[in-house]
């Protein structure tokens with residue numbers, strides 16, 4: 001029996017990067033995968049790639065900041081599959097600047113997508129999970145939300161907020177059979193980190209015990225584990241996947 005056999009899994013921001021790899025890993029494990037992304041071309045591609053692995057999959061254009069869009073799409077999933085078992089709140093963005101150069105819009109946008117987006121999706125998905133009395137939510141935080149980072153006031157605040165919500169929801173939903181955990185990646189090779197200056201990357205690599213950046217698969221492995229029944233006694237946990245960056 002595969003670990004995600006027949007489970008209905010939503011992954012936000014799964015058109016590319018870490019989210020795409022999580023979605024494909026769920027598909028390899030037999031899950032029915034729902035791709036949410038603002039970028040419809042990449043969403044469709046990830047969904048087709050999931051289908052090519054032999055599982056049912058659908059994609060929906062969902063901006064995690066748009067509550068009406070989330071509500072409508074959750075209703076469609078319920079109609080099609082009758083249930084939602086797993087939600088991975090992965091969609092996230094950066095708008096980096098030192099505090100004295102950070103415009104209000106940069107703060108608002110990052111908080112709106114990363115923090116409120118996670119709140120929005122969870123608020124609409126949890127009632128569907130509750131109907132079956134089971135579910136697993138994995139939020140993608142960051143080591144930056146634990147340790148802070150220069151130039152990332154907005155991003156660090158959003159990820160620290162996600163950690164706070166993870167622990168609160170773990171307490172709040174436990175009685176309904178829903179587990180809530182977070183994965184906090186270190187520096188991972190994705191289109192997001194392609195924008196980071198080489199100087200910063202090599203500084204981070206030097207500070208990482210394993211002396212390299214992480215691969216998307218290494219984050220996806222942790223997400224699939226926490227989502228699966230193998231993690232049935234784990235809730236409220238923040239799992240750092242950072243190669244020992246913070247040791």
Ligand SMILES: NC(=O)c1ccc[n+]([C@@H]2O[C@H](COP(=O)([O-])OP(=O)(O)OC[C@H]3O[C@@H](n4cnc5c(N)ncnc54)[C@H](O)[C@@H]3O)[C@@H](O)[C@H]2O)c1
Pocket residue numbers: 012013014015016017018019036037038039042062063064065089090091092093113117140141142143184185186187188189190191192193
């Ligand atoms: N790459 C890293 O080193 C790293 C480290 C720590 C945490 N993370 C976190 O992992 C997650 C994924 O990061 P990534 O590196 O794969 O990023 P990415 O930029 O490669 O991919 C992000 C995806 O999210 C989608 N997206 C953006 N805004 C959205 C919105 N409003 N609604 C729906 N979808 C939206 C994008 O279209 C894209 O497909 C993010 O939450 C990020 O903060 C990444």
